Amino acid sequence: MGSHGIKDQVAIIGMGCTPFTEHWDKSLDDLIIDAAHATYASAGIAQEQVDAFWFGTSQSAASGLAMGGPLKIHGKPVTRVENYCTTGSEAMRNAAYAVASGAYDVVMALGAEKVKDGGYQGLNAFPIPTDGTQRTLTAAGMFSLILPAYAEKFGVDEDEIRYAVAKIAEKNHFNGARNPLAQFRRETSAEQICQMAAVAGRLSVFDCAGVADGAAAVIMCRAEDAHKYTDDALYVKALSFVAGTGAGSLDPEYDYTTLPECKWAADDAYAQAGVTSPRDEIAVAEVHDCFTPTELVLMEDLGFSDPGQAWQDVLDGAFALDGRLPVNSDGGLKAFGHPVGASGLRMLYEIWLQLRGEAPEERRIADHGRKLGLVHNLGGYPGEMVSFVGIYGTKLG
């Protein structure tokens, strides 16, 4: 028994990502086709060379037919994956395991979401028949519970915490402004955000992820085969995943200042990858900044800040492009936008660009000699969530 990981067994040989935006002129099929063919081009292979496909979408379609149909994939397996906002990461994780198992030589994972055809702002869940007693809050409302709890636990003035999380939005907008694929490409200041009307707790709409259509994909093969396709592969160092039990909603010991599922996933990923000091070994991290308080507490849960110190590290610029550990250098969910099924693969796309030196110069991270990139992706709410952590590197060993 144990979580052993597949360190250095699987190589990423190509990636593609569409712009994330309100694609009024593109269908789900268009987004799938655009992302898939960008990824074939990146890997330098044809669709026929891919042996199996994983398709992640949360709410835009059902079954593998939704990918196999538009791409005309003949005689191959296409598996539809759904796991809340970690859907894209889950498609990738399961595809990677299929390669590591030896079942297939070359696989593709593609995540796509078409959210702007629904007629309402924000995300809307599928109707599942229930007894009607479920919580009715928005995700923004649920994540807004973090601020007063965090302020109370660490004895920090709530206005200071509110300003600190606005600085997270400011940073991610700064980065998004340097990303041609991002939904929001305008800088904004923490001061401006603090003056906006609150929509959930202390949070304004600028504390929330952008809602966008988009798709992203990855092609992987066994690590020993990578040289057949590229001299510049990225290697999977760790893939971890934790599904919670909803304990935070029923256990009075949970205090809304931490996301335990994320911490557990990170601990497992660090063990798989052999990372002992994430702050000294991770060069760049893409984390699930669905709302600004989420990124704040993630800095502590991922080990980038000490407990109760993340707000101070944020104010000190520790996670800015030129900080000690750049976080969400592509703008994150906040500025890049959040097409649910695509977001996990979009995060990996940024690691792919940054670690291989392909990120545009205006947002390229400095070389501190660290060789690993981290993707953190979650779905659900504080106290009841699923969480993914992936670690990737450019070198074997």
Add this chain to the structure above:
Amino acid sequence: MRGIIGVGGHVPHHRLDRSEVAAFFGKGGGRGQRAVASYDEDTTTMGAAAARRALASAPGVSPASLWFSTSTPAYLEKTNATTIHASLRLGPSVDALDFGGALRSGAGALRTALTAGGPTLVVAADQRDGLATSSDEVAGGDGAAAILVGDAADGPVIAEYLGCGIATDEFLERWRVPGAARSRSWEERFGEVTYGPLMTDAWEAALAATGLGVDDIDRLAVAGTHARAVSRNARRLGVADDRRIDDLSGTVGNLGTAHPLAVLTAALETASPGETIALMTLADGVEVMVLRTTDAIADFAPARSIAEQIATGGSISYAQFLSWRGLVAVEPPNRPLPNRPSAAASHRRDDWKFGFVGSRDRSTGMIHLPPARVSEKGGAVDDMEPVPMAETPGTVVSFTIDKLVYSPSPPVVFAVVDFDGGGRAPLELADCGPDEVEIGLRVEPTFRRLFTADEIHNYFWKVQPVRSSE
């Protein structure tokens, strides 16, 4: 000896100052306040609140029947009393019946219980509507009362039933067709004149039936929607004004079907032993019930008296009142409407949905809300016992105000609540403004209607601030 064993009233938290009507329209309104049901209350939830208090006032007494009267039922065809029954966690052998439609049905159900057998919980609730600036709009009120009737063998009788007088007549004084937004009435003098002799007949019949004289009646309550008949005609009965019981019209308003029960409840909550009380109800005829308080009433402790509820109310604006009543359409959040709850899924979890019953793991003692089969800690399977939480107060440990989510009346005030003695649940706050909520706020469960979808009312529990006049 048969009589009343317990009483409970429910006056909604929100009060409309009647002067606001004239301030807005330049006419209408009046003096004093009326009680207003919140957007998440209906006659079923208000009846449930009153019924809980009536049962709490008579510890250890279990009703064999639950009768529910209202002229504004949440459902037709489907019995509303079963929802109250489920919220009280009464057993399947306890029957639950609706006495619907007519304003008379509240007093009639009470008198029937007093003359029948077995412990019977009589519940009445109404939501009184009228078009803007009408006298019904301000004279009416929303609320409920519940009276537990039984024999001395069932529990201590606090007011013995002595007898009644009845005068029935068919005449068109007040009426409403099903689905109509307002009631109609004939010209005022017709009712006043017609009720006069009926009141006298019923009064004399009651005195004859009980062998009492007018001077033996210590206190008189008169309930009815015809204000002049109630105030003027009653003076001719020979009972001095200082023996008249406050009919709550200045503070709560006329509660329709529930009115006689509410006035009697408020009177009994402050009564002393040995008081002879006459309750006269005017509704398509007149009936008079006569009761006498016993020594047991000296030890009677109401769960939360009507007087206490009147003292702790909060005001709402006339604009809010009009929007809650659907008389002014307010822009809703641009969000999809909630799904209708599943009848099958709801029925499987009646205990949780209607009774707020969680489960406690026998090995660790951890309380699970909603009830679970597998323990969160220790992993024990199917080793839980039910744990009723409806009477357990709790404390807000975190909260938020959600202006984005769908609600019949945004914004949603929402809190994570840790209950005294264990158990946590994220729940909506009822009757609590965004400025009132804070970490540490003391709250208690309250049965509400979350929303209505596809003509299905979705009932479940929220929490409300614990309020006290002290």
